[in-house]
Amino acid sequence: MGQDAASVEPSASAIVHHLEGVVIHGDQRGRQLGFPTANISPDAGWLMPPDGVYAGWLHISGEPPLPAAISVGANTTFDQTDKRCEVHVLDRTDLDLYGAKVHVTLTTRLRAMQRFGSTQELLSCLNRDIAHVRTLLRTPGGRQNGSRGLCHGDTSRSE
Numbered sequence: 173m174g175q176d177a178a179s180v181e182p183s184a185s186a187i188v189h190h191l192e193g194v195v196i197h198g199d200q201r202g203r204q205l206g207f208p209t210a211n212i213s214p215d216a217g218w219l220m221p222p223d224g225v226y227a228g229w230l231h232i233s234g235e236p237p238l239p240a241a242i243s244v245g246a247n248t249t250f251d252q253t254d255k256r257c258e259v260h261v262l263d264r265t266d267l268d269l270y271g272a273k274v275h276v277t278l279t280t281r282l283r284a285m286q287r288f289g290s291t292q293e294l295l296s297c298l299n300r301d302i303a304h305v306r307t308l309l310r311t312p313g314g315r316q317n318g319s320r321g322l323c324h325g326d327t328s329r330s331e
């Protein structure tokens with residue numbers, strides 16, 4: 173865990189974290205999966221939030237805050253080990269943010285990152301995450317498809 177904020181991970185889910193940084197290239201998988209993400213490289217002085225999946229907002233200069241589902245941690249489903257912050261803006265596939273300076277507000281922690289047995293299981297969980305985020309952020313529309321309970325991936329290997 174080193175110097176990051178995981179050492180003070182709260183048990184309560186509603187706590188606000190902030191992160192500022194630049195959008196960098198990820199593995200380009202998100203767009204193929206139907207969930208494009210902006211990968212944030214934190215500026216000096218900003219700690220990565222504790223690992224988990226969050227509801228929150230992406231702030232871009234000159235724009236109103238954009239509702240988002242955010243993952244923090246390693247994408248172990250794809251055998252990655254490096255900790256990342258990835259922001260999926262709800263209902264927006266048109267954004268090209270590479271190189272942009274952004275601010276992320278993480279308002280509610282939904283769950284732990286999990287290692288799923290398949291891409292399909294990850295996608296099912298992402299859909300539930302997004303339905304949950306819509307409820308929490310009171311954003312309308314979109315693919316509300318079922319319960320907003322926990323995801324049931326390979327929890328034995330979750331954080």
Ligand SMILES: Cc1cc2nc3c(=O)[nH]c(=O)nc-3n(C[C@H](O)[C@H](O)[C@H](O)COP(=O)(O)O)c2cc1C
Nearest residue numbers: 198199200201202241242243247248249260285286
């Ligand atoms: C809301 C949300 C939840 C996620 N949860 C997980 C997870 O539990 N496990 C995991 O391995 N990856 C998770 N991811 C990350 C995806 O694996 C990642 O976005 C995808 O592989 C695309 O990565 P790329 O942008 O580097 O191409 C999540 C991403 C989002 C936006």
